Amino acid sequence: xxxxxxxxxxxxxxxPSRWRLAGTPVITVMLGSLVTALPVxxxxxxxxTFGLLLLLSWRLLRPELWRAWIGxxxxxxxxxxxxxxxxxxxxxxxxxLIGVDAIEHRMVWRxxxxxxxxxxxxxxxxxxxxxxxxxxxxxxSIKPWLVAPQMLWTVLLFPFVVRQCARIxxxxxxx
Amino acid sequence: xxxxxSRRPGHNRKAQYSLFASxxxxxxxxxxxxxxxxxxxxxxxxxxxxxxxxxxxxxxASVGLxxxxxxxxxxxxxxxxxxxxxxxxxxxxKQVEAxxxxxxxxxxxxxxxxxxxxxxxxxxxxxxxxxxxRLIASSSTSTRRLARLNAGxxxxxxxxxxxxxxxxxxxxxxxxxxxxxxxxxxxxxxxxVPVRRANDSVPAISTGLGDGTLEVRxxxxxxxxxxxxxxxxxxxxxxxxxxxxxxxVIVRIEGEIAYGVPLANPSKVDAVVVERxxxxxxxxxxxxxxxxxxxxxxxxxxxxx
Numbered sequence: 001x002x003x004x005x006x007x008x009x010x011x012x013x014x015x016p017s018r019w020r021l022a023g024t025p026v027i028t029v030m031l032g033s034l035v036t037a038l039p040v041x042x043x044x045x046x047x048x049t050f051g052l053l054l055l056l057s058w059r060l061l062r063p064e065l066w067r068a069w070i071g072x073x074x075x076x077x078x079x080x081x082x083x084x085x086x087x088x089x090x091x092x093x094x095x096x097l098i099g100v101d102a103i104e105h106r107m108v109w110r111x112x113x114x115x116x117x118x119x120x121x122x123x124x125x126x127x128x129x130x131x132x133x134x135x136x137x138x139x140x141s142i143k144p145w146l147v148a149p150q151m152l153w154t155v156l157l158f159p160f161v162v163r164q165c166a167r168i169x170x171x172x173x174x175x
Numbered sequence: 176x177x178x179x180x181s182r183r184p185g186h187n188r189k190a191q192y193s194l195f196a197s198x199x200x201x202x203x204x205x206x207x208x209x210x211x212x213x214x215x216x217x218x219x220x221x222x223x224x225x226x227x228x229x230x231x232x233x234x235x236a237s238v239g240l241x242x243x244x245x246x247x248x249x250x251x252x253x254x255x256x257x258x259x260x261x262x263x264x265x266x267x268x269k270q271v272e273a274x275x276x277x278x279x280x281x282x283x284x285x286x287x288x289x290x291x292x293x294x295x296x297x298x299x300x301x302x303x304x305x306x307x308x309r310l311i312a313s314s315s316t317s318t319r320r321l322a323r324l325n326a327g328x329x330x331x332x333x334x335x336x337x338x339x340x341x342x343x344x345x346x347x348x349x350x351x352x353x354x355x356x357x358x359x360x361x362x363x364x365x366x367x368v369p370v371r372r373a374n375d376s377v378p379a380i381s382t383g384l385g386d387g388t389l390e391v392r393x394x395x396x397x398x399x400x401x402x403x404x405x406x407x408x409x410x411x412x413x414x415x416x417x418x419x420x421x422x423x424v425i426v427r428i429e430g431e432i433a434y435g436v437p438l439a440n441p442s443k444v445d446a447v448v449v450e451r452x453x454x455x456x457x458x459x460x461x462x463x464x465x466x467x468x469x470x471x472x473x474x475x476x477x478x479x480x
Contacts, residue, residue, distance in 0.1 A: 037233035037312050039241035041322050041442040043362060043387030047315035067197035072204030080229050083314025083321045083357070086222040087211025094205040098198070134318045137215040140364030142318050146385050150316070 016173060024172045025065060026074070028165070029054045033078040045147055048154040051078045052126050053119075055093060056158070057165035059100060060115045068097040088133035092126045099125075119158045127151050220334070220350050227352040230323065234355050237311040238325060303417060303456045305331055305449045310345075310358065310441055318385055320363035321349060322441055324356040326449065332356045335415060337450045343421035343438035344368065344409060345447050358447075361422070361437050362387050369412040370422050372405050381407065381422060381435065389423050391433040401425050401433040414454030 033051030040047070055074060058065060071094035078089040103118055104110070127147050135142050211222065308326035326332050328351045338345045338358050346366060349359040359366050362383035370381045370391070378394040379401070391407065393400050405425040411418030423435035441447075450456075 034229075034233060036315055036317075037237050037240075038315070039237050039311055040315050041310050041313045042315035043320070043440070043442065044385060045316060045318050049316045067194075068201035069197055069204055071201065072208070075208065077229075080226050081233075083317040083319050085212050085215035085219070086225070087208035087215065090208030091205045091212065092208075094201050094208065098201060098205075131318050133212050137212060138219040138365050139319055140382065142364050142385055147318060 020172060024168060025058045025062075026070075028168060029058065029074050030077055033074075033081045036081050036083065045150050048150065048157050049082075049123070049127065050161070051081075052089075052093070052123065053154060053158060053161045054165065055097075056100075056119045056122055057162040058169075059097060060119065061162060061165055061169060063104065066097075068094060068101055071095075071097045084130055085133055085137040088130055089126070092129040092133075096122045096126055115162070116158055119162075120155045123154050123158070124151055127154070223350040223357075226350070230352045230355045230357075234311065234323075234325065237323065238309075241309065241311050303450045303453070305336065305451055307446050307448050309446050310444070311355075313360075313441075318364070320360040320366075320383060320385060322346070322358045322360055324348070324358050324447070324449070325354075327351045327354045327356045329353050332449055335452055337416045337420075337452065338447050339420050339450060340439040340441075340444040340447050342440075342444065343423070344416065345439055345441055345444070347415060348449065356449075358441075360441055361439075362389065368416065368422060369410045370407040371410040372401070373408045373421075374406070376410075377401075378410060378412075379407065379433075384434075387436070388426075389435040389437060391423070391425065391435050392431065393433075399428055399431055399433060401428060403427060405433075407435060411453055415452055417450060417453045417456070 029051055032054040035047060035050045038047075051074070055071070072090055075088075075090035075093035076086070078084075078093070079086045082089070100118060100122060107114065127150060128144070131142055131144065131147055215222070306326055308324050308330075310322045311325045313322040314320065322345075324332070324338070332348055332351050334348050334351060336348045338347060344361055346358045346360040346363070349357040351357075360383070361368065361381075362385060364383050364385045366383045368381045369378070371378050377400050379391050380394065381389045381391050384390055391401065403425050407422045407425070409416040409418055409420045409422055421438045423437050425433045425435045427434040
C-alpha cells in the first residue's frame with residue numbers, strides 16, 4: 001500500500017506526461033505575451049516584452065526543445081495580444097531563432113554570459129524591428145529613442161526570467 | 176559548457192531531412208509574416224478580426240484586475256510630487272491667485288452664454304454621448320498607443336467614434352469586437368487631431384509622439400504663435416470630434432513645433448464617454464430624438480491620417 005501523499009512526490013523512473021513536457025514552455029511564452037491584458041494604460045512603451053524574454057530563455061536553456069518554426073505560431077499569438085501589426089513578431093521571432101541557431105553553430109564554448117549576449121542582440125533586433133513595422137503600417141513617425149528604456153530593462157530582466165524558466169523546467173521534467 | 180550536440184544530426188539521413196524541413200517551414204512562416212505586415216501597410220485594421228478571441232477572453236481578467244489595482248498606476252506621480260513639493264507649492268499658489276480672477280470672468284461668460292442661448296433657442300444637451308465605459312488594458316509593450324475599452328459592437332460602439340473623459344479628449348475608436356473596442360489614444364503617433372487655441376482660435380494640428388506628449392503645429396505659416404500655458408481645444412473640423420473638447424496644454428516651444436501634454440490622462444480617468452461622431456450629431460433631422468441603433472451603424476468612418 002502506497003501512502004497517498006507519495007503520489008505527488010517526484011520519484012525515479014517516472015515519466016511526466018507528454019502534455020506537460022511539450023505544453024509547459026508554450027503556455028509560459030503565451031502567458032508572457034498576455035501581459036498586455038494587465039489593466040495598465042501605458043502612455044509609452046514601458047512594459048518589457050515578456051513573451052520574447054520567455055521564448056529566448058527556453059531556447060537558450062533547452063536548445064533541443066524547439067525547432068526554429070516555433071517562432072511562427074508563438075509570434076502570431078504575440079501579435080494578436082500586443083497590438084503590433086499582425087505578422088511583425090511572426091517574422092521577427094522566427095528570423096531571430098534562425099539567427100540564434102546560426103550563432104550556436106559557430107560558437108564552440110558557451111556559458112551564461114554568452115547566452116545573455118545572444119539574448120541582448122535578439123531583444124534589440126526584435127524591438128527595433130517592431131518599431132520599424134509599426135512605423136510602416138500607419139504608425140506615423142516614431143522616434144527610436146522611445147523604445148530605448150524598454151530595450152534596456154528587457155535586457156536587464158533576462159537573467160531573472162531565465163532563472164524562473166529553469167525553475168519551471170525543473171518542475172516540468174520531474175514526474 | 177561545450178555547445179550542444181543535439182542540433183547536428185551527423186550521418187543520419189532522416190534527421191538531416193527533418194532539420195532541413197524545419198528550416199523550410201520556419202522561413203515560409205517568416206515570409207508569411209512579412210506578407211501580413213505588407214497587407215497591414217495598406218489596410219491597418221484588416222486582420223483585426225482574429226484579435227476578437229483574445230480580446231474577448233482576456234476581458235474578464237482585465238476587468239477584474241482593474242477593480243483591484245486602480246490605485247497603483249498613480250504611485251509614480253505621488254513620488255514625483257514629493258520630489259518637487261516646494262517649488263510646486265509656490266507655483267500652485269500663484270496659479271490659484273490667477274485662476275480666481277478667471278473664475279469670476281468665466282461665471283460672467285457662462286451667464287451671458289445662457290442668455291444668448293435662450294435667444295437662439297439652442298438645446299444644451301445635444302445627445303451626442305453614447306455610453307460610459309472603462310479602459311481596461313492597453314498595448315503596453317508596443318510603440319502603438321491603443322487602449323482597450325470595456326464596451327464594443329453589441330453596445331453600439333463603432334469605429335471612428337470619439338472617446339473623451341470629463342478632463343478632456345482621450346482618442347477615438349480604432350477597431351471593435353463584440354464586447355471590447357480598441358481606442359486609438361490621443362498620444363498615438365498616427366492620431367492627428369485638428370485643434371485650436373481656446374482663447375483666440377488659432378488653428379493647429381496635434382499629432383501624438385508615442386511617449387505621452389503631443390506635437391502641435393500651427394496651420395498658419397510664419398512665427399510659432401504658441402507659448403507655454405496655451406490651452407488647446409478641438410476645432411470640430413473633420414467631423415469626428417465635437418468642437419471645444421479640451422485637448423492639451425502647451426508646455427514647450429521649439430522653433431516651429433510646440434509640445435503639449437494631454438489634459439486627460441487615460442491611466443487616471445475612472446470612466447470615459449464614447450460619443451457619436453460630430454458630423455452624425457449635427458446632420459440629424461430632429462435634435463430631440465435620440466439616434467437609434469440603426470443610425471449608429473451608419474457612423475462615419477474617419478478618413479485615414
